[in-house]
Amino acid sequence: MKYLLQRIAFYLFTMWAAITLNFFIPRMIPGDPVQAMIARFQGQMSTQAVASLYVLFGLDKKQSIWADYRGYWIQLFHGDLGLSFTFFPAPVSQVLAQSLPWTVALVGVTTLLSFMIGTMLGVFAGWRRGSWVDGLLPATTFLSSIPYFWLGLIAIALLAGPGSFFPSSGGYDPGLVPAFDGYFIPSAIRHSLLPALTILVSSVSGWILSMRNMMVTVASEDYITVAHAKGLSEKRVMFGYAARNALLPNVSGFALALGFIVGGTLLVEIVFSYPGLGYQLFQAVGAKDYPLMQGIFLIITLSVLLANLLADVAYLALDPRTRKEG
Amino acid sequence: MKDPVLEIRDLNVDYGLGDQAVHAVRDVSLTLHRGEVLGLAGESGSGKSTLAYGLTRLLPPPGVIRGGQVIYHPAAGPAYDVMALSHAELRAFRWAETSIVFQGAMNSLNPVYKVSTQLLDVIRAHEPRMPASARLARARELLRLVGIAADRMDSYPHQLSGGMRQRVMIGMALALEPQIVIMDEPTTALDVVMQRQILRQLIELRERLGFSVLFITHDLSLLVEFSDRIAIMYGGRIVEEAPAPALYRDSLHPYSDGLLHSFPALRGERRELTGIPGSPPDLRNMPTGCSFHPRCSKAFEPCPDRVPVLGHPRTPDGRTRTVACWLHPATG
Ligand SMILES: Nc1ncnc2c1ncn2[C@@H]1O[C@H](COP(=O)(O)OP(=O)(O)OP(=O)(O)O)[C@@H](O)[C@H]1O
Ligand SMILES: [Mg+2]
Numbered sequence: 001m002k003y004l005l006q007r008i009a010f011y012l013f014t015m016w017a018a019i020t021l022n023f024f025i026p027r028m029i030p031g032d033p034v035q036a037m038i039a040r041f042q043g044q045m046s047t048q049a050v051a052s053l054y055v056l057f058g059l060d061k062k063q064s065i066w067a068d069y070r071g072y073w074i075q076l077f078h079g080d081l082g083l084s085f086t087f088f089p090a091p092v093s094q095v096l097a098q099s100l101p102w103t104v105a106l107v108g109v110t111t112l113l114s115f116m117i118g119t120m121l122g123v124f125a126g127w128r129r130g131s132w133v134d135g136l137l138p139a140t141t142f143l144s145s146i147p148y149f150w151l152g153l154i155a156i157a158l159l160a161g162p163g164s165f166f167p168s169s170g171g172y173d174p175g176l177v178p179a180f181d182g183y184f185i186p187s188a189i190r191h192s193l194l195p196a197l198t199i200l201v202s203s204v205s206g207w208i209l210s211m212r213n214m215m216v217t218v219a220s221e222d223y224i225t226v227a228h229a230k231g232l233s234e235k236r237v238m239f240g241y242a243a244r245n246a247l248l249p250n251v252s253g254f255a256l257a258l259g260f261i262v263g264g265t266l267l268v269e270i271v272f273s274y275p276g277l278g279y280q281l282f283q284a285v286g287a288k289d290y291p292l293m294q295g296i297f298l299i300i301t302l303s304v305l306l307a308n309l310l311a312d313v314a315y316l317a318l319d320p321r322t323r324k325e326g
Numbered sequence: 327m328k329d330p331v332l333e334i335r336d337l338n339v340d341y342g343l344g345d346q347a348v349h350a351v352r353d354v355s356l357t358l359h360r361g362e363v364l365g366l367a368g369e370s371g372s373g374k375s376t377l378a379y380g381l382t383r384l385l386p387p388p389g390v391i392r393g394g395q396v397i398y399h400p401a402a403g404p405a406y407d408v409m410a411l412s413h414a415e416l417r418a419f420r421w422a423e424t425s426i427v428f429q430g431a432m433n434s435l436n437p438v439y440k441v442s443t444q445l446l447d448v449i450r451a452h453e454p455r456m457p458a459s460a461r462l463a464r465a466r467e468l469l470r471l472v473g474i475a476a477d478r479m480d481s482y483p484h485q486l487s488g489g490m491r492q493r494v495m496i497g498m499a500l501a502l503e504p505q506i507v508i509m510d511e512p513t514t515a516l517d518v519v520m521q522r523q524i525l526r527q528l529i530e531l532r533e534r535l536g537f538s539v540l541f542i543t544h545d546l547s548l549l550v551e552f553s554d555r556i557a558i559m560y561g562g563r564i565v566e567e568a569p570a571p572a573l574y575r576d577s578l579h580p581y582s583d584g585l586l587h588s589f590p591a592l593r594g595e596r597r598e599l600t601g602i603p604g605s606p607p608d609l610r611n612m613p614t615g616c617s618f619h620p621r622c623s624k625a626f627e628p629c630p631d632r633v634p635v636l637g638h639p640r641t642p643d644g645r646t647r648t649v650a651c652w653l654h655p656a657t658g
Contacts, residue, residue, distance in 0.1 A: 231420035
């Protein structure tokens with residue numbers, strides 16, 4: 001328990017540091033977002049509109065940076081992340097709320113699937129070396145060694161296209177309104193299949209390999225021989241003893257992978273023009289939309305920290321050796 | 327003579343296949359009788375553990391049994407060959423009839439499960455109809471037998487000392503009241519006092535529960551003290567087998583003699599410590615004839631050429647012991 005509290009304190013500190021950096025970095029970048037915006041609208045803005053922009057972005061007040069910093073925290077606690085430039089005048093929080101579910105649903109589900117499938121195959125490959133799963137390994141390793149960008153483009157070129165079942169871009173058919181109904185859901189699922197498949201193909205071999213290697217290591221442990229000598233069933237030894245112990249290092253790997261869901265989808269979403277957070281970030285960078293970038297970075301930071309905490313909790317739950325008394 | 331409970335006949339175990347194979351156990355025949363403690367001694371690498379793994383069919387790859395029989399005589403019913411059992415029969419045989427305390431007893435417990443879990447799962451696997459409360463009572467009883475407080479049931483292995491873990495393993499070995507308990511250097515990681523304490527407990531338990539013990543160690547002095555009979559292994563073969571007092575008093579094989587003089591005996595008269603010159607044989611490249619002859623001070627004309635067979639020597643107590651040495655050619 002004490003250990004967990006220590007970890008939580010550490011993560012809170014890290015969070016503070018990350019948010020503070022998040023506050024300062026955009027302010028150190030030369031340039032003026034309003035000027036950038038004016039340039040974007042190519043002079044079609046009245047001076048009045050420009051003045052109101054300065055007020056809106058909070059750039060009119062000549063207050064100290066500390067007062068700014070305090071205000072930033074107060075805003076954060078109210079869930080106010082400022083206004084997006086690109087989707088002006090929509091608040092950043094609203095933009096995030098729209099794109100986050102897409103990312104979490106697509107990459108979250110595939111990360112989970114990839115972990116489960118890969119771990120399962122790894123268990124078998126490690127337990128019975130030389131079985132058909134081992135034969136699968138070179139193929140999956142080859143697929144995962146292709147840069148994701150290429151894999152996505154190749155998948156689009158081969159499988160998507162006019163008249164194909166797989167759409168090549170977007171999250172749903174353009175004519176539909178997002179809603180939980182019989183038109184939208186199937187369309188959304190159809191659009192997610194190809195990106196999901198490519199993520200799966202490129203990530204599953206990592207799980208297979210690490211689980212397989214851990215299984216091989218654990219299988220030569222004394223307690224596995226003892227489990228056999230005890231006359232336990234093959235299944236019990238394989239899952240209850242070998243896989244159970246081999247899983248430990250993979251669990252933290254999985255938690256970290258969950259943390260990178262938000263940050264790691266950039267390529268997927270760019271290739272498939274998927275309306276998630278990564279695509280949003282891509283657009284925000286192109287448009288110098290600092291508030292939106294800040295908001296996305298904040299979410300990435302938080303999710304990585306949360307995942308780390310999750311890894312700690314999982315380890316405490318699964319490995320009694322990490323539990324310290326008191 | 328007493329009834330046999332386990333008869334090993336011409337057991338051969340290799341590591342690897344074909345030309346590269348290492349013959350780690352060669353034509354070993356050995357009989358364990360009901361209720362006795364049979365000691366198995368030999369230098370490191372002589373094949374003691376391989377023999378133990380082989381006769382329970384627990385050899386890790388690339389170990390393979392190349393031949394031989396292991397005849398087991400259950401308490402009731404006809405004898406059968408362990409080597410011929412199907413997988414399911416073998417699972418039922420393991421632990422219920424023959425349990426093992428392994429050389430690495432310190433690491434024999436799974437670190438992620440409580441002691442109770444690991445005691446209970448073996449009972450459940452073999453006696454699925456036993457009620458849970460009875461299983462729990464049995465597990466507590468086992469810990470009590472080996473002198474561990476019942477509140478240690480909920481401990482994880484890392485919370486126990488090395489000696490406690492070893493005791494837990496010994497307790498676990500008795501969980502199903504097997505006929506045979508194989509102990510492969512169960513106490514080498516412990517200090518001498520602790521070793522003897524555990525062994526004394528074990529011998530006491532054996533007298534009460536009546537199981538037989540195959541006790542493996544390279545510490546011959548320990549065997550002289552605790553076992554009924556002793557078998558000496560060299561280069562994968564049994565080279566001498568005799569009642570413990572007889573072996574201690576007058577060992578026939580020069581190798582046994584050397585082994586006896588490699589350890590200070592804790593009891594009895596003081597002996598001169600000489601040890602054995604040279605080093606254990608390379609299993610890939612065994613000497614011809616008697617594999618011990620290059621290190622033997624008494625080697626003579628037949629030794630480098632012909633392998634001596636294990637047989638009864640022409641001594642007054644010759645019927646109770648066997649030896650494989652040209653100094654004591656087998657009778658008959
Ligand atoms: N996996 C393996 N592959 C090849 N040779 C092996 C393997 N395991 C053991 N051996 C060889 O088999 C021989 C017997 O080993 P074993 O472990 O049975 O010896 P031991 O008598 O138990 O020794 P110790 O007293 O050190 O435990 C050794 O010479 C060893 O080198
Ligand atoms: Mg050994």
